[in-house]
Amino acid sequence: MEEEPTYSTTSKLSNVHFFHVSVCLLLAGVVPASAGQLARPAVVAVDSSIAIDRTQTIDGTYSSGVTMDAVMSMGLPGGFEGIVRPWVQRAPTGEWNRQIWVATMRYERPGAIGFRVDAGLIPSPIGLANLMLRPQLNPTVSLPASLFQALPPVEFGAPRTTLLGAVYAFGANAGLSGRHWDARAAFIDTSPLRTRRIFGSTNPPRFNNVVIGAGLTPFVGLRVGGSVTHGGWERAGESPTITQNRDATIVTIESELAYRFTKVQGEWVRDLVETNNGTAVASGWFVQAQQTITPRWFAAVRLERMTAPAFTTFDTYVDQELNGVEETIGFRITPDLTLRGDHRARRIFGRTTFDHQVAVSAVWWRRWR
Numbered sequence: 001m002e003e004e005p006t007y008s009t010t011s012k013l014s015n016v017h018f019f020h021v022s023v024c025l026l027l028a029g030v031v032p033a034s035a036g037q038l039a040r041p042a043v044v045a046v047d048s049s050i051a052i053d054r055t056q057t058i059d060g061t062y063s064s065g066v067t068m069d070a071v072m073s074m075g076l077p078g079g080f081e082g083i084v085r086p087w088v089q090r091a092p093t094g095e096w097n098r099q100i101w102v103a104t105m106r107y108e109r110p111g112a113i114g115f116r117v118d119a120g121l122i123p124s125p126i127g128l129a130n131l132m133l134r135p136q137l138n139p140t141v142s143l144p145a146s147l148f149q150a151l152p153p154v155e156f157g158a159p160r161t162t163l164l165g166a167v168y169a170f171g172a173n174a175g176l177s178g179r180h181w182d183a184r185a186a187f188i189d190t191s192p193l194r195t196r197r198i199f200g201s202t203n204p205p206r207f208n209n210v211v212i213g214a215g216l217t218p219f220v221g222l223r224v225g226g227s228v229t230h231g232g233w234e235r236a237g238e239s240p241t242i243t244q245n246r247d248a249t250i251v252t253i254e255s256e257l258a259y260r261f262t263k264v265q266g267e268w269v270r271d272l273v274e275t276n277n278g279t280a281v282a283s284g285w286f287v288q289a290q291q292t293i294t295p296r297w298f299a300a301v302r303l304e305r306m307t308a309p310a311f312t313t314f315d316t317y318v319d320q321e322l323n324g325v326e327e328t329i330g331f332r333i334t335p336d337l338t339l340r341g342d343h344r345a346r347r348i349f350g351r352t353t354f355d356h357q358v359a360v361s362a363v364w365w366r367r368w369r
Contacts, residue, residue: 043074043075043076044072044073044074044075045072045367045368045369046070046071046072046367046368047070047071047073047365047366047367047368048068048069048070048071048365048366048367048368049067049068049069049070049134049135049136049363049364049365049366050066050067050068050364051065051066051067051068051135051361051362051363052064052065052066052361052362053065053141053359053360053361053362054359054361055092055141055357055358055359056357056358057355057356057357058355058356058357064090064092065089065090065091065092066090067087067088067089067090067135068087068088069085069086069087069088069134070085070086071083071084071085071102071134072084072085072086078107079107079108079109080105080106080107081105081106081107081108082104082105082106083102083103083104083105083106084100084102084103084104085100085101085102085103086098086099086100086101087099087101099168099197099198099199100121100198100199101121101123101133101168102121102122102123102168103120103121104118104119104120104121104122104123105118105119105120106118112178112179113176113177113178114176114177114178115174115176116174116175116177117172117173117174117175118172118173119171119172119173120170121168121169121170121198122168122170122171122172122173122186122188123168124166124167124168124169124192125173125184125186125188125211125213125227126167126192126211126213126229126250126252127192127227127252127254127267127269128252128254128256128265128266128267129143129144129146129147129286130147130164130166130167132144133147133166135361135363135365136338136363136365139263139288139290139298139300139328139330140300140302140326140328140340140342140344141326141328141340141342141344141359141360141361142326142344142359144267144286144302144304145284145286145306145322145324145346146162146163146164146267146284146286146304146306147162147164147165147166148162148165148166149162149163149306149322149348149349150162151163151282151306151308151349152308152309152310152311152320152349152350153310153311154273154275154280154309154311154317155241155242155275155276155280155311156239156241156311157238157239157240157241157242158234158239158242158275158311159194159204159234159238159239160194161193161194161233161273162193162194162195163193163269163271163282163283163284163306163308164192164193164250164252164269164271165193165194165195166195167188167190167195168190168195168196168198169188169189169190169196169209170188170189170190171186171187171188171189171190172186173185173186173188173211174186179217180216180218181214181215181217182214182215182217182225183213183214183215184212184213184227185210185211185212185213186210186211186213187208187209187210187211188209188211189206189207189208189209190204190206190207190209191204191207191209191231191232191233191248192229192250193233193248193250193271193273194207194233204235205235205238207232207233207235208231208232209229209230209231209232210229210230210231211227211228211229212227212228212229213225213226213227213228213252214226214227221257221258221259222255222256222257222258223255223256224253224254225253225254225255226251226252226253226254227250227251227252228249228250228251228252229249229250229252230247230248230249230250231247231248232245232246232247233246233247233248233273233274234246234248234274241276243276246273246275247274248271248272248273248274249271249272250269250270250271251269251270251272252268252269252270253268254267254268255267261291261292262289262290262292263289263290264287264288264289264290265287265288265289266285266286266287266288267285267286268283268284268285269283269284269285270282270283271283275311277311277315277317280317281309282306282307282308282309283306283307283308284304284305284306284307284308284322285304285305286302286304286305287302287303287304288300288301288302288303289301296331296332296333297329297330297331297332298329298330298332299327299328299329299330300327300328300330301325301326301327301328302324302325302326303324303325304322304323304324304325305321305322305323305324306321306322306349307319307320307321307322308320308322308349310349310350320349320350321347321349322346322347322348322349323346323347323354324344324345324346324347325344325345326342326343326344326345327342327343328340328341328342329341329342336364336365336366337362337363337364338362338363338365339360339361339362340359340360340361340362340363341358341359342358342359342360342361343356343357343358343359344356344357344358344359
């Protein structure tokens with residue numbers, strides 16, 4: 001599974017205790033003592049998963065990782081719902097990282113034109129890759145490189161950026177949907193180029209960003225959508241050469257096609273980033289396919305490419321590329337437990353050769369109601 005950046009924390013709670021305490025507190029606060037004796041729909045749902053992976057690189061280096069998370073929701077009167085997602089990861093370095101990814105209040109009104117509003121610490125309203133951050137929703141072991149791979153610096157002393165980061169931001173997202181269309185508008189406090197963490201000592205400054213997106217569904221199984229995001233990404237004073245705030249515009253186009261036992265997904269991203277030397281442009285795409293072979297066996301493959309400018313000492317830019325391919329075979333032991341074997345080859349920015357790795361992973365997932 002793709003490693004996320006880790007951050008130190010001063011919390012005295014252990015990460016595993018933090019995960020279980022969060023679940024218990026939510027359940028204790030919303031389920032009355034007599035709930036088990038009443039025949040009525042549950043107002044609490046817990047969607048939990050655990051992923052364990054083991055990776056070996058071509059030079060024989062091994063690494064292991066563990067990720068535990070849960071999405072817990074509580075139904076409230078009047079169409080409201082409270083949602084929280086605690087998350088714990090043991091990185092291959094051995095360091096533990098704990099976060100709260102989502103803590104939002106949702107209002108939803110069904111109908112011919114559905115309406116939904118999320119406010120608080122919300123999931124990313126941008127792009128398709130962010131939807132695969134839960135391991136049971138990702139057909140491969142690794143995640144798209146656009147989420148975590150750092151781009152070459154666009155100017156001297158510039159902060160770390162990604163093409164389209166794993167964004168969990170404070171803000172609000174409002175959406176409308178009909179039978180063949182959907183639209184949304186969001187306001188978030190994080191640039192999609194730079195991810196913030198609830199528990200993190202190296203978070204970037206807050207930036208106002210506005211998101212507008214829409215999609216079309218001509219028929220069941222096919223959707224084509226896109227979004228435009230604009231707002232600050234770099235603040236004056238972050239390095240000696242940065243003398244004023246800078247904005248960035250992120251454009252995404254995504255598509256998904258599902259037919260019988262085949263599912264194909266793709267996303268294209270283009271970043272227009274203001275710098276001291278004008279506008280730097282980075283872009284990238286991935287296409288992945290998943291094929292169900294039998295009720296237990298499936299196969300998946302992902303192709304990806306990114307192009308980004310690298311700032312040189314001569315105040316010029318030189319384009320660098322990232323190329324990658326990943327192949328996965330999966331076996332569902334039970335509806336809850338899946339094993340995967342995986343090969344990944346990547347040629348990262350500034351390299352001329354591909355790095356190869358093989359991995360195995362086990363993903364357990366269950367929804368409790």
